[in-house]
Amino acid sequence: MFILPLRYKTRIVPHFMPTDVIEAVPIPLIVVDGDRHILELNGPAQSLFGAAMVGRHYMTVIREPFCVQQVEAAINGRPSQAAELRRPIDEKERIFSLTASPRNEAGAVIALIDQTEAHDAERMRSDFVANVSHELKTPLTALSGLIETLSGAAQNDAEARGRFLGMMAEETSRMSRLVSDLLSLNRLEDADVITRRERLNLCDVIEAARRSLSDHAGARGISLVLQGCDAPAFLLGDADQLRQVFNNLIENAIKYGDENGTVTINVTREDHAALLRGPAIRVAVTDTGRGIGQEHIARLTERFYRVDRHRSRQVGGTGLGLAIVKHIIRRHRGWLRIASKVGKGSTFTVLLPAE
Known part of the structure; x- marks a missing residue:
């Protein structure tokens, strides 16, 4: 039975994935050892935190309590959850989804996925729905009030009827313009429309x-x-x-x-x-x-x-x-x-x- 010398075994079983593999990953990766020190940062992570962070405690770059809890869980071999990490970059706050996984040896691997655009899109969608609702509610409220008035005291007043019907026509026209503009904007934002x-x-x-x-x-x-x-x-x-x-x-x-x-x-x-x-x-x-x-x-x-x-x-x-x-x-x-x-x-x- 042939047994490889120890020095060959240590070369065959790497301490962690090779640096070129880490660098090939397009999202920020942070490798942390069992003592909570940063072993390695790939290129995207260095752009976020700086190469000088290698050797320091990971909490010098990740301070949010819930994020720290997930990293600690991974280091201790327990299940972890995704956490939200916010970092100001170029005068804009970027939002990352942080996930931490245990290493084969001691420590953890921390991955950061940029979710800023998704958050911005959701905020824009929410704002858009709120704005459309508000823009439609205003003329609808006016129409409701005018109809109620015409159904009551003003129904036998020819002058009031004429004035209120004119106001109703204006509010209806306003809603029609809004719907028309919304449809136009929707068509223009459709990438498939040539x-x-x-x-x-x-x-x-x-x-x-x-x-x-x-x-x-x-x-x-x-x-x-x-x-x-x-x-x-x-x-x-x-x-x-x-x-x-x-x-x-x-x-x-x-x-x-x-x-x-x-x-x-x-x-x-x-x-x-x-x-x-x-x-x-x-x-x-x-x-x-x-x-x-x-x-x-x-x-x-x-x-x-x-x-x-x-x-x-x-x-x-x-x-x-x-x-x-x-x-x-x-x-x-x-x-x-x-x-x-x-x-x-x-x-x-x-x-x-x-x-």
Whole structure:
């Protein structure tokens, strides 16, 4: 019977999985020995905690009580559960699912799975449901109150009936716009829906939007001025979607601009736009309204975000218009830029690849 010398046995039975195997694992791994010291960190773990943590007690990097309990359970050979670990990284809190498993020898292996995006998606879903519920509940509550009034004292008052029916029509129209915008946004967010690509003159699309909103602008004494369309501006895109972009932008400029002011739509052509790395068409929609504070600019395209919720409700906004604009422009491989100064008005600039 042939027996290998001890020195060969120690080489055949490794202390732990080889370093190259640990490094091949794409999630952060921490190897802890029986004395609770960190034996090894793979690359992703070093990015989180730093290579200098090797040799230190694992609690120098993991301090959350429930996480510590799970690591201790693994070290002692007991069943452990997944735990949540939060770490601030690049000024953003990242959320990890921590699992600890016993090593063949003493200690434990700690794995961290980044769950930040899943948490953010769940928060967005929850916020979205809450916002939709709130936006629908407001007109429904108003309709319920008006119906109750019409069923009671006002049912024999012709003047009150006419006024209340007009208010009911407004609330119904508001709900209809909200549902329409929600359906549009849902279609745009569906990755399987393909945007049509047909050759079109963007000036025709913008002019159609301008004409459809001319009465609305006239009611507020606002002039709609279209510049730069003496010559066509051709591109490949979906005419209906692009019409929706400029309908939304021009309508917002009318709603939030000053009465008796001006909304200017300026179309320019660029031989080479750095952002698009090629020829482009730039459309700037400028109003003469009260402007928007810089703290709001970055959030304007979020669903249901409003600078002034009360004013938005007064003018019939759904809080989804700019979110729809953003998605359509992305589908056309373009860019949206917003510039505004309080008291000086706002400019919404769309940059689209030319034909």
